[in-house]
Amino acid sequence: MLQEILIPNFKNSAGNRQDVKVYYQVFGRKLGYGPVVLVNHALTGNAEVSGEGGWWKELVGEGRCINTNIFTVLCLNIPGNGAGGKEDVFYNYKDFTLADIARIYARVLAKLKIRSLFAAIGGSIGGALGWQLAALKPHLIKNLIPIATDLKATDWLLAHCKVQEQILENSAEPLRDARMHAMTFYRHPLSLSEKFRRKKNSDNGRFEVENWLEHHGRKLESRFELQAYKFMNHLLTTIDISGCVAEASVVATDIESNIHLVSIDSDLFFFPQEIRETYRQLSEVKENINYSEIISIHGHDAFLIEFEQLENILNPIFKFETIKHEKDKLSPVWDR
The missing domain is CATH 3.40.50.1820 (Alpha/Beta hydrolase fold, catalytic domain)
Incomplete structure (x- = not known):
């Protein structure tokens, strides 16, 4: 509770x-x-x-x-x-x-x-x-x-957070797009290759990896506040x-x-x-x-x-x- x-x-x-x-x-x-x-x-x-x-x-x-x-x-x-x-x-x-x-x-x-x-x-x-x-x-x-x-x-982490911030401030669909970008560095390229193997979806004709990114973007968009995501991204930059x-x-x-x-x-x-x-x-x-x-x-x-x-x-x-x-x-x- x-x-x-x-x-x-x-x-x-x-x-x-x-x-x-x-x-x-x-x-x-x-x-x-x-x-x-x-x-x-x-x-x-x-x-x-x-x-x-x-x-x-x-x-x-x-x-x-x-x-x-x-x-x-x-x-x-x-x-x-x-x-x-x-x-x-x-x-x-x-x-x-x-x-x-x-x-x-x-x-x-x-x-x-x-x-x-x-x-x-x-x-x-x-x-x-x-x-x-x-x-x-x-x-x-x-x-x-x-x-x-x-x-x-690290500088690498700070760089990613800066890109996230730019997306959150400038995208027409900021939460969806920022989350899609984030998922590409939460996973390793080999993980995505093993999971999807360049397969396409028979219904919409898109690569399954694209559908997967879209799913995670929409999922976060439905349950998270934009301002809260900006805040959490900012906190990452203050780790020290x-x-x-x-x-x-x-x-x-x-x-x-x-x-x-x-x-x-x-x-x-x-x-x-x-x-x-x-x-x-x-x-x-x-x-x-x-x-x-x-x-x-x-x-x-x-x-x-x-x-x-x-x-x-x-x-x-x-x-x-x-x-x-x-x-x-x-x-x-x-x-x-």
Whole structure:
């Protein structure tokens, strides 16, 4: 069930103040009765991470890798992403950065009396948000698991976001066209070749890949606000846990979390080479850092497709806690 919490008088990076409504869902054990796992959604996702319509239901649920019989799973809609309706849209969206969203999340956690997180996990911008939260609260997260993302926006990412912005500002059908463009770099060329093999549709005579792009464009157009999409695209450009005042990897050394980096070998959005370099730099000064790589032809979207590989990577992190809490007979964690 979607719940609402108000963060009053929030001061954003531009120095402006406003009340911010945050919509969230809790899955599994009630707050206070299990280790808390914060799951951050990607660009056009929402708080519905589990259940029948959950976008990660293969990983989060009863008996799943992130077992809702054991864990309290918390997922927030990124405020301003429009998932709460037209009132949940920031028209002053360029006043905000991803670091602001992390500060809003920290205040939500405080209001919910959550003093620690067993894990913070997310793919793409959701993983980057996990990085930002860990940089803001270095002692908060036991296991930081950023998937298909990095602690800073690269020039390549900034370039794509600029093209997205131009489409959103100038197209006659901005949401449809921007989404169609985005899908071409969320997937790898080999993924599209394997899926479509230059087939044409017998009804309209168009290549099936064209129909697929059109479908995704129209689908997003039917459920997303233009201003919200502009906002989320803008947030991608603000990924930088250092706030542009130092090397991001230097800031990351202060994070106490066990850091589990996960890349995708075919990712054309957040290159695995960049994530490997982050691992190399941090492993020189931190022992509690690991690197894993999903092997897939599907590109950036593989974290929403390759569930078996992802489960194999995540199982060692979540399995021990599952066994421990089964032995503890799941007594309220606040009573220990």
